[in-house]
Amino acid sequence: MNFQKVPLAPSIYFVGVPIGTARDITLRALDVLASAHVLAAEDTRSLRKLMEIHGVPLEGRRIIALHDHSGNKVIEGLLDAVKSGKSVAYASEAGMPLIADPGFELSRAAAEAGVGQTCAPGASAVLTALALAGLPTDAFHFAGFLPSAKGARRSALEGLKDTRATLAFYESPKRIGATLQDAALVLGETRRAAVCRELTKKFEEVVRGTLEELAERYQSASVKGEIVLLVDRGNLPDVSEIDIETALKDAMERMSMRDAVDAVSVAHKTPRRKVYQLALDMGK
Numbered sequence: 001m002n003f004q005k006v007p008l009a010p011s012i013y014f015v016g017v018p019i020g021t022a023r024d025i026t027l028r029a030l031d032v033l034a035s036a037h038v039l040a041a042e043d044t045r046s047l048r049k050l051m052e053i054h055g056v057p058l059e060g061r062r063i064i065a066l067h068d069h070s071g072n073k074v075i076e077g078l079l080d081a082v083k084s085g086k087s088v089a090y091a092s093e094a095g096m097p098l099i100a101d102p103g104f105e106l107s108r109a110a111a112e113a114g115v116g117q118t119c120a121p122g123a124s125a126v127l128t129a130l131a132l133a134g135l136p137t138d139a140f141h142f143a144g145f146l147p148s149a150k151g152a153r154r155s156a157l158e159g160l161k162d163t164r165a166t167l168a169f170y171e172s173p174k175r176i177g178a179t180l181q182d183a184a185l186v187l188g189e190t191r192r193a194a195v196c197r198e199l200t201k202k203f204e205e206v207v208r209g210t211l212e213e214l215a216e217r218y219q220s221a222s223v224k225g226e227i228v229l230l231v232d233r234g235n236l237p238d239v240s241e242i243d244i245e246t247a248l249k250d251a252m253e254r255m256s257m258r259d260a261v262d263a264v265s266v267a268h269k270t271p272r273r274k275v276y277q278l279a280l281d282m283g284k
Helices: 027-035 044-053 072-083 104-113 125-133 150-160 176-187 211-218 241-252 257-267 272-283
Strands: 012-015 038-041 063-065 088-091 117-120 140-145 166-171 192-197 205-210 227-231
Touching: 012 027, 012 104, 027 088, 027 117, 038 044, 038 072, 044 063, 063 072, 072 088, 072 104, 104 117, 125 140, 125 166, 125 192, 125 205, 125 227, 140 150, 150 176, 166 176, 176 192, 176 211, 176 227, 192 211, 205 211, 241 257, 241 272, 257 272
Parallel strands: 012 088, 012 117, 038 063, 038 088, 140 166
Antiparallel strands: 166 227, 192 205, 192 227
């Protein structure tokens, strides 16, 4: 047994669990699962199995189900447990709670009620994919799951087209072919991308190529398992500070600084805070 029973302060403990290989769990996560007065999980069976693998006994504790359809009573019960001096551990089915997984409502309710919360961090599929894909990691935008309907999916991709970061999505194996076709159409066929499948598991696979190449590969392919799709930021035009300053100077002759900052930020697709700081520097 690699865990220790430790005294835990009355609080909500968000526990990161493996995304595949059971041994990817941290020792601290095992300590929390062994020691918490109350256990809650997105999937009670998967948490029970994980605890059995690592020899963490339930010792009379039952695991409370908390998922998107649980309702407010479950959350209120967990908060009441903390208020009465107990520790509560919550785990998603896989990976980190709240990251395209349940847990946000519990976290928000705890914050509003002034209930303490902390995290025993663990594996994350999106971070694992970024480490393996061979795409830039200096900045990335995690967009979770794209809409399942074609029109809504294309609209969502259109909104991300000019994002200056590697795009990261979770996707169903049933929809990966259609998503890649839409991504190639909206974002551009030549953008580099990677399909990361079954990460940390026996059949882990990372397939790299352009969106056009990947769309063709997965058009009719039958695939299984959890998928992370990463897409490079593309060859977006660079905007120099001189260009922005020139636009600001012209705009501030015709409108207030606030309106000028908003207009230039939108026109040059540049973060508002950067444009605002330039406007302040110009004023000095």
